[in-house]
Amino acid sequence: MRVFGNLRIFALGNHDRIITISIKNMYIEKIKSPADLKKLDLKELQVVADETRQAVLNRVSKHGGHVGPNLGFVEATVALHYVFDAPKDKLVFDVSHQCYPHKVLTGRAAGFLGDVDDMNAISGYSSPAECPEYDNFEVGHTSTSVSLATGLQKARDVKGTDENIIAIIGDGSLSGGEAFEGLDEASELGTGIIIVVNDNEMSIAENHGGIYKNLRALRQSNGTCEHNWFKAWGFEYKYLEEGNDIEKLIQVFESVKDTDKPTVVHIHTEKGHGFAPAVANKEAWHWGLPFNLVDGSRPRKNADGTLPEIAPTEDYGTLFSDWMLSQMKQDKTLIAVTAGTPTAGGFTADKRQLAGNQHIDMGIAEEQAVAMISGMAKGGLHPVWTVYSTFIQRTYDQIAQDLCINSNPAVINVVGGGVNSMNDITHICLFDIPMLCSIPGLIYLAPTTCEEYFAMLRWSIQQDKKPIAIRVPSNGVVHTSETIDAEYGYEAKYKVMHQGEKVAVIAAGSFYQKGENVVRLLADKGIAATLINPRYLNEVDADVLDSLKADHQLVVTLEDGSKDGGFGERVASYYGTSDMKVMVGGIRKGLYDRYDVKELLSDNRLLDEQIVEDVLLVINNYVLVSRHSLFYIARNPSRRIISSLDFFCFIIECLS
Numbered sequence: 001m002r003v004f005g006n007l008r009i010f011a012l013g014n015h016d017r018i019i020t021i022s023i024k025n026m027y028i029e030k031i032k033s034p035a036d037l038k039k040l041d042l043k044e045l046q047v048v049a050d051e052t053r054q055a056v057l058n059r060v061s062k063h064g065g066h067v068g069p070n071l072g073f074v075e076a077t078v079a080l081h082y083v084f085d086a087p088k089d090k091l092v093f094d095v096s097h098q099c100y101p102h103k104v105l106t107g108r109a110a111g112f113l114g115d116v117d118d119m120n121a122i123s124g125y126s127s128p129a130e131c132p133e134y135d136n137f138e139v140g141h142t143s144t145s146v147s148l149a150t151g152l153q154k155a156r157d158v159k160g161t162d163e164n165i166i167a168i169i170g171d172g173s174l175s176g177g178e179a180f181e182g183l184d185e186a187s188e189l190g191t192g193i194i195i196v197v198n199d200n201e202m203s204i205a206e207n208h209g210g211i212y213k214n215l216r217a218l219r220q221s222n223g224t225c226e227h228n229w230f231k232a233w234g235f236e237y238k239y240l241e242e243g244n245d246i247e248k249l250i251q252v253f254e255s256v257k258d259t260d261k262p263t264v265v266h267i268h269t270e271k272g273h274g275f276a277p278a279v280a281n282k283e284a285w286h287w288g289l290p291f292n293l294v295d296g297s298r299p300r301k302n303a304d305g306t307l308p309e310i311a312p313t314e315d316y317g318t319l320f321s322d323w324m325l326s327q328m329k330q331d332k333t334l335i336a337v338t339a340g341t342p343t344a345g346g347f348t349a350d351k352r353q354l355a356g357n358q359h360i361d362m363g364i365a366e367e368q369a370v371a372m373i374s375g376m377a378k379g380g381l382h383p384v385w386t387v388y389s390t391f392i393q394r395t396y397d398q399i400a401q402d403l404c405i406n407s408n409p410a411v412i413n414v415v416g417g418g419v420n421s422m423n424d425i426t427h428i429c430l431f432d433i434p435m436l437c438s439i440p441g442l443i444y445l446a447p448t449t450c451e452e453y454f455a456m457l458r459w460s461i462q463q464d465k466k467p468i469a470i471r472v473p474s475n476g477v478v479h480t481s482e483t484i485d486a487e488y489g490y491e492a493k494y495k496v497m498h499q500g501e502k503v504a505v506i507a508a509g510s511f512y513q514k515g516e517n518v519v520r521l522l523a524d525k526g527i528a529a530t531l532i533n534p535r536y537l538n539e540v541d542a543d544v545l546d547s548l549k550a551d552h553q554l555v556v557t558l559e560d561g562s563k564d565g566g567f568g569e570r571v572a573s574y575y576g577t578s579d580m581k582v583m584v585g586g587i588r589k590g591l592y593d594r595y596d597v598k599e600l601l602s603d604n605r606l607l608d609e610q611i612v613e614d615v616l617l618v619i620n621n622y623v624l625v626s627r628h629s630l631f632y633i634a635r636n637p638s639r640r641i642i643s644s645l646d647f648f649c650f651i652i653e654c655l656s
């Protein structure tokens with residue numbers, strides 16, 4: 001048995017009671033699988049729930065992570081594992097940001113009670129790679145659980161086995177279109193599936209959408225109101241008001257266990273349950289960095305009780321939302337749009353209120369966001385949709401069809417793209433450049449500084465011909481005193497920032513400063529390289545690329561994302577049949593999980609010094625090879641085809 005030391009955890013409880021628990025001799029230390037739960041009585045299950053909550057708090061206070069979603073789902077998880085028989089019965093979590101209690105009860109308590117390494121070993125999401133027995137899918141994006149579960153349902157039905165299939169979906173995640181599609185199919189299949197709707201009345205922020213009127217009516221009528229959205233789909237329906245009461249949860253789950261009908265169990269839970277700060281401010285406590293367990297204050301104190309020194313920094317979310325609010329006052333057609341992540345664009349609750357109807361949250365519905373901004377632009381509005389790089393993946397078709405074929409001048413503000421961003425396998429933000437740049441009719445701009453970002457944003461909103469996406473730098477807010485262009489045309493126009501020779505570095509967006517460093521280091525080695533800010537990711541500037549052919553041997557491209565199908569490969573492809581050598585710098589396509597940024601950069605030869613080393617290698621080889629090629633050609637002016645004897649002589653010359 002693992003001993004975690006005599007660590008004591010203190011936390012403010014639901015009613016400001018102080019809970020003190022010694023981690024030694026906990027039940028959850030002894031629970032190696034859900035089977036161990038089944039030996040316990042109700043009182044003991046309640047203790048398990050309290051301990052699980054403390055374990056969750058211990059982890060999130062030290063490590064950061066999803067707070068409210070997990071605290072509210074502790075009792076339901078204990079009851080689910082008590083009633084159902086995982087791993088035979090299958091639990092499918094939506095987003096899976098509420099699966100920490102499930103991890104505690106399925107052999108991974110060390111990730112919640114152990115040291116930093118133990119915590120790092122356990123991810124914040126459902127992960128078969130981590131636990132194939134109890135985690136059925138890698139999940140991190142919303143609204144997929146019912147669809148995934150219908151697949152397991154179909155497999156069970158075809159094989160003729162009898163396991164329970166249980167999808168767990170939050171009220172917020174019900175707003176995504178895929179959830180609707182999953183419900184549609186579950187009803188159509190008509191066999192047993194249990195969909196637990198964990199209704200805590202919140203998405204990350206407040207919910208938006210017509211469905212919430214019915215969820216509210218169901219809550220207010222204890223599940224009995226005449227119009228029942230779930231029943232209308234053809235589901236059996238159970239409502240439980242006391243969604244944090246283990247005994248009642250056990251009863252309701254037992255009542256649907258082994259059902260042969262599509263069934264919804266709608267439970268009303270409290271987000272943040274058991275930790276007063278998280279209950280009081282649910283949006284702020286959805287996810288968070290480490291904090292002080294005693295009072296919920298941030299930042300977490302150092303071991304000696306002092307606060308860590310944190311330099312005051314600017315962030316693009318705050319700058320963007322402040323700028324938008326100031327512009328909105330003069331322009332009633334300017335609309336800030338989000339799909340369930342308002343603070344990605346800095347729109348905190350107070351700012352949403354200030355923006356009034358010039359801020360729209362459409363629920364977690366990225367596809368809807370794109371089609372709607374296209375319609376808004378068509379109707380004469382100026383919508384700006386802010387979206388994380390990872391979540392834009394959901395909406396390729398709407399961008400291609402609804403927006404770009406129609407060439408409506410809406411703006412997409414892409415945040416977090418690059419290596420310095422979310423790094424869970426489901427949330428990596430490396431694919432927006434290949435994705436967006438493959439869509440005809442979309443301009444994708446990559447500002448390199450704060451001033452350039454706002455100049456591009458202003459132009460994108462003012463122009464009225466094309467959809468424009470802007471990749472907000474993700475390497476912090478960098479300022480410049482250089483003059484920035486106010487106008488940006490629809491054709492790619494690179495900007496030569498420093499004219500040199502032999503080597504040209506084309507450094508895009510948040511890798512521009514890396515390009516500056518490389519050019520500086522090359523200067524130390526006697527190479528006066530050219531530095532170019534491409535500004536456009538979606539196509540090459542043929543004039544600039546052609547002009548480099550005169551006095552450059554090597555072009556280095558740098559982009560902060562997956563290089564396969566990205567910006568640099570377009571440049572390499574343009575030079576294809578010419579003599580120009582191209583070194584494409586970016587991240588190799590891959591599914592990286594919880595990576596270390598420096599290691600990832602190093603593995604991809606993207607550290608400044610590595611880039612310089614590689615440039616020198618190419619340049620020196622080039623000089624060597626070209627010297628011998630010239631020598632060879634001078635001696636054999638009329639020979640175009642190299643015989644094997646010639647080639648042998650050539651190699652001897654090279655080696656001599």
Ligand SMILES: Cc1ncc(C[n+]2csc(CCOP(=O)(O)OP(=O)(O)O)c2C)c(N)n1
Pocket residue numbers: 068069095097098140141142169170171172173174200202203204271286339340341364366391394
């Ligand atoms: C496609 C997609 N868009 C946005 C997000 C960001 N996100 C994570 S959790 C969440 C809210 C989920 O709300 P709900 O399902 O009610 O769960 P709760 O957190 O309230 O328990 C959102 C918007 C995401 N994970 N996936």
